[in-house]
Amino acid sequence: MKKIHKGDRVIVIAGDDRGKEGVVLKVDSAKGKAIIEGIHFVKRHQKPTRAAPQGGILEKESPVDMSNLLVICGKCNAGVKTRTMALSDGSKVRACRKCGEMLASGK
Ligand SMILES: [Zn+2]
Secondary structure, three states: OOOOOOOOEEEEOOOOOOOOEEEEEEEEOOOOEEEEOOOOEEEEEEOOOOOOOOOEEEEEEOOEEHHHEEEEEOOOOEEEOEEEEEOOOOOEEEEEOOOOOEEOOOO
């Protein structure tokens, strides 16, 4: 089961964006990376288009390695490790390893 889901609130624990929080916009499980809203902007030079005749520099979120992310537990109010819990109906959910609170999947 994936540890990070789309819609999760996460905190970056390593790298230049360490300590920043944001919501996961996209998960690329094949590459083990995720795009997080407002985090890890890179500047890209944009060629002029009809919509933006000046061209210019576009800032865009770039993927962050998922090993550098922790899901934020609302109860602990901190980035936590998660574990997978099986429910009685056979479905699986993620739970906070610290307090045991179930973490909802991304909405
Ligand atoms: Zn917790």
